[in-house]
Amino acid sequence: MKLVDLFDHFIIDLDGVVYVENKPVTGAGETIETLRKLGKGIIFLTNDPRSSSREYSDKLERMGISVTTNHVVTSGMAIAQHIKENYELDGKKAYVVGTDALKEEIRGIGLKLCEGEEAKFADYVVVGGHQEVNYQEIKLAAMAVRNGAKFFGTNRDPVFPTPEGLVPATGALLAAIEVASGRKAITVGKPESIMFDVAKKLLPSTKRTAIIGDRLDTDILGGKRAGLATILVLSGSTTEDEISRSEVKPDYVINNLEDLLKE
Numbered sequence: 001m002k003l004v005d006l007f008d009h010f011i012i013d014l015d016g017v018v019y020v021e022n023k024p025v026t027g028a029g030e031t032i033e034t035l036r037k038l039g040k041g042i043i044f045l046t047n048d049p050r051s052s053s054r055e056y057s058d059k060l061e062r063m064g065i066s067v068t069t070n071h072v073v074t075s076g077m078a079i080a081q082h083i084k085e086n087y088e089l090d091g092k093k094a095y096v097v098g099t100d101a102l103k104e105e106i107r108g109i110g111l112k113l114c115e116g117e118e119a120k121f122a123d124y125v126v127v128g129g130h131q132e133v134n135y136q137e138i139k140l141a142a143m144a145v146r147n148g149a150k151f152f153g154t155n156r157d158p159v160f161p162t163p164e165g166l167v168p169a170t171g172a173l174l175a176a177i178e179v180a181s182g183r184k185a186i187t188v189g190k191p192e193s194i195m196f197d198v199a200k201k202l203l204p205s206t207k208r209t210a211i212i213g214d215r216l217d218t219d220i221l222g223g224k225r226a227g228l229a230t231i232l233v234l235s236g237s238t239t240e241d242e243i244s245r246s247e248v249k250p251d252y253v254i255n256n257l258e259d260l261l262k263e
Helices: 028-037 053-062 075-086 100-107 135-146 170-181 193-200 216-225 240-245 257-261
Strands: 009-013 041-046 072-074 093-097 124-127 150-153 159-162 165-168 209-213 229-233 252-254
Touching: 009 193, 028 041, 028 257, 041 053, 041 193, 053 072, 072 075, 072 193, 075 100, 075 124, 075 150, 075 193, 093 100, 093 135, 100 124, 124 135, 124 170, 135 170, 150 170, 193 216, 209 216, 216 229, 229 257, 252 257
Parallel strands: 009 041, 009 209, 041 072, 093 124, 124 150, 209 229, 229 252
Antiparallel strands: 159 165
């Protein structure tokens, strides 16, 4: 039996599974197209907060993978939704360490964004990795948190895969601000349940649903906590040796998405 036949729905991580940086993983596009033809439900889920759902949809389209924007869940979208549903927003200000896409997500829920000296007294600090991060951003975020700001991070991924190897991600930046402020951030990205709850709401049912990812500590651990079957691919961040040494074990291990269709 093919692995694909065991499931009706797939929640698929992006970086390391569908592509690495801007290079598609071999066979990923063709496999996803086959899954659609088989009637499988597909939701894409990424901890990477640097781009919006629309930007990720456009990126996939350029790789020949057709997807609607509302089927791409980002950690930026999830954190904005979480703040909107659980905290007071009227007249509140936020200091965002992140890309324009993350700032738009936070502005979109009604928070006023602040910079400079004003940022030291923000009501919220939201942190997402970006490649232009600087000392001033870390300093302002830490000072705002010490002054009482509610403190959020999109995720705790320490690194993400690129063609040149694993490079620092949001978790590395978040750790610096946590150390400087003396407080831990609330995070919503995988493996936290908040991220999976957002994705599961987009599916007609979560029965016979699997998460496919390349990280044990986010995709697989989060999938298990969410009650999903877990499939680890070896096309991204994790090696077979790391699997053997980890307490977190996936239900299935495959080389890449193409293996879903093999006997």
